[in-house]
Amino acid sequence: MTLHAIQADITTLAVDAIVNAANDRLLMGGGVCGAIFRAAGAEDLAAACAKVAPCPTGEARITPGFALPARHIIHAVGPVWHGGGSGEPDLLAGCYRASLALLRQAGGRSIAFPAISTGIFGYPVDQATRIAVATVREDGARHGGVAVTFACFDEHTLALYEKELGA
Known part of the structure; x- marks a missing residue:
């Protein structure tokens, strides 16, 4: 397994799957979603999501990538931050x-993750x-x-991933 972090727009990455930081209804939201x-x-994506929704927190669903360079979109529902004592x-x-x-089930070998739950869900980025x-x-x-690519939105997040990865 190879892991690296880059500052990039996840929608531009040519990988087998990108991960969407999704809501439990798999509806179009703000931010990376x-x-x-x-x-x-x-x-097209809304129609595909409707077929596999809902998705409980901590789980994920998969759809085609449609117009993206990625073949698949994996919709992962992260937890909303409530202080860390609610199983977050x-x-x-789990996401x-x-x-x-x-x-793996889709036969993929490359994936890009955003920093799940760190946007409007409020999870502290370092944790x-x-x-x-x-x-x-x-x-x-x-x-x-x-x-595995960790696609970071900004320099601060990239620096945290590089530190964790020992880069």
């Missing part, structure tokens, strides 16, 4: 595990980064063979 819907083709770390880790499992990297590494130790 809205950008993915717009780039993929909002009408386990739910966040990453579920996404990687769907990638979310630690969970993301640790969970992906743990999954890689069990299953291997996947190229």
Whole structure:
């Protein structure tokens, strides 16, 4: 398994799957979710999402990538931050595990993740980064063979991922 972090627009990445930081109804939202819907083709993606919705927090669903360079979009529903005592770390880790499992089931070998739950869901970026990297590494130790990109929105998030990755 290879892991790296870059500052990039996730919708431009040519990987087998990109991950959408989704809401539980898999509806078009703001932030990275809205950008993915717009780039993929909002009408087509909304129709595909309606077929696999709802998606509980900590789980993921997969749809085609439509107009994106990525073949698939994996919609992962991260937790809303309530201070950390409501199971948020386990739910966040579950998003990453579920996404990687769907990638493998689809025959994919490369995936790009945003910083799930760190936008409007309010998860502290430093804590979310630690969970993301640790969970992906743990999954890689069990299953291997996947190229993982953490697509960071800004320099601050990139620096946190690089620190966790030891880059």
